[in-house]
Amino acid sequence: MARWEPDARGRMTRAALDLYAEQGFEQTTTAQIARRAGVTERTYFRHFADKREVLFDGSHELEAAVASAITAAPDTADPLDVVGDAVATAVAALEERRELAARRAAVVAATPHLQERELLKLAALRDAAAAALRARGVPEPDASMVAEAGVGAFRVGFDAWIASGQSRPVGDEVRSALAALRAQARG
């Protein structure tokens, strides 16, 4: 049992990741995850609704952080910059967990059920960003399209960060992706 990570949620996430990588998502039960994390199955279900949610711990916090940053930006700020800054700042928390993030991304990419859940989380992040933009007075369809671009930059920047051998910060990769879209849009 891994004791080096003190929090139960972190232990469960890491146990699930290990088991999904070792024996596959379908073959893994919540009982196995709980056992490896050193908790009861009841404790598991107090924290996570199912076998998928355990890999998406923190997604509500990410969504809230992005929405708050959009809300807190200066009134005069450019909407695309506002979303880009909000996402780049929020993902910076991943910086110190790159190896874990890379292993998690590989497991998700290999498991359609996890891909679907990830896409649902990204859609929720996009909707939260669009709502925060509308609250700033950004009209539609602008708010939705800027939110799409911001979440797109999150995905593309994150993938580039995981794929690259370089140690460029994840936030910089997100900003580069958005800058590329801006350059393309300028024609």
Add this chain to the structure above:
Amino acid sequence: MARWEPDARGRMTRAALDLYAEQGFEQTTTAQIARRAGVTERTYFRHFADKREVLFDGSHELEAAVASAITAAPDTADPLDVVGDAVATAVAALEERRELAARRAAVVAATPHLQERELLKLAALRDAAAAALRARGVPEPDASMVAEAGVGAFRVGFDAWIASGQSRPVGDEVRSALAALRAQARG
């Protein structure tokens, strides 16, 4: 049994849509869909892998149409215009099935399992568009970001088309969404 639609696939799609709307996705079986469509369950499974795929008939064709249009665009065309034109042209086929598209969208929005499958289809469309752009020589992260914008415009334009009481063509809504992003990106 609805006989006014001659093709079996169309009958199955419409039967599934009716049953999901009447009694919910979870409560509906493939046997019920097959019966209402006037086919055997065996025929159902020859056409669709599961209870979800029946609502995504034509998604491969859409993906292929978008990729071909990107490939066929003039060498000098602007990538964002190329993707926008490809998507706007491909969705125009929905124009004559607006009432069906609206009912389908309502069922998908009410059913997380269908939302997830829809997001997976949109991700496949995005990946196909990005690959076609790379084949034209568009570098990364530009190709992925332009593809994100194009598929974002598809979603946002489609939703606006369904939501609006006006009879503005769906392709125009897609183009407006992309134009809004372009204006935002120009600052």
